[in-house]
Amino acid sequence: MAERPQKEFGRFWEQTRDRVRAYMFCACSNAADADDLAQECYLRALRNWSCFDGKGTRQAWLFAIARNTQVDWFRKRGRDARLLASEERLHPSKASSPIAEDVEVIWQAVTHLATEYQEAIHLRFGADLSYAEIAEMLGVPVGTVRSRLHRGLKAIRERIEEQDHGA
């Protein structure tokens, strides 16, 4: 890789690494796996750095790679991996830092959402992508992203209200 693209990639990595890792963590709920996934994602991005055609943003391109990396990771690990990830989200290990109870309630509510709603929430709040970037990444219209986000948040609110009434 020439010097300039390498520097560009370095800067890009500095800017996006935390969000990529957060997005990976949303999927696997495990810090070590999130690190591995993020590393794999950046390796793929580095290999295909010059293949970016300039359509859309680099971020959307990177997160599309991140999403594919997740899909491959779950496929490689088998269908039990998703169950394990969900289990980890529902019953986090003691190694995780103590989190406020209401945060755990919302996190579990996110876990119970349908996959497409979860994905929209992870990409918007975890990866901090705009509607347009999420739409470009997922290959769907912006209206669909908006709709998924709304339904996901609505389901979360209902779950929180159920919890409040139950308590």
Place this chain on the structure above:
Amino acid sequence: MEREIIERLAIDRTLGELDADTVALLDAYLAEHDEARQWAQAMEQTCRQTRDAVVQKTQSVTPYRQLSLSSNRGPQDIPWQTWGRWAAVILVSVGIGVKAGRWSRTPVSSTETVVVQAQSPEAGSGWRQRMSRPGRGFWETKAVAMMQVEPGETPQARATQLGLWDRYRQSRKEWSYE
């Protein structure tokens, strides 16, 4: 307006996806409709709570391994100016060395050379000393040749070359002869 539309607009406003004009229109509408304002507030709160929860959850895990791409700088990362500077320094040093070598006088030895002939370790004493001496006569050479085979020398020399097992066997043979 329907509740769903109000909620969607509220989410968009919280996430900064609405332009300023639409935000102003929405605020004006919500100011007039209490029920719609409650829907919007509830959804905005859920949106903020979810965002905070996801951010806290993803940041609560062990911090990202602080890797630095610049820390693993290879030779290809060194700019060509640096290589050029080093090459210039080496060239100047070589040039100065060559010039200095040409200007200096040819070294001439000021002392007389003394040739010391080393004595062979074999030329120690006895017949070896005589063999090494130049200018021997015929009989002397003959006598020395006869003295080369000295009694007791061969077995001892051979014994030193034998291994422990061979020496043991040899001694057994000698005992049997006795």
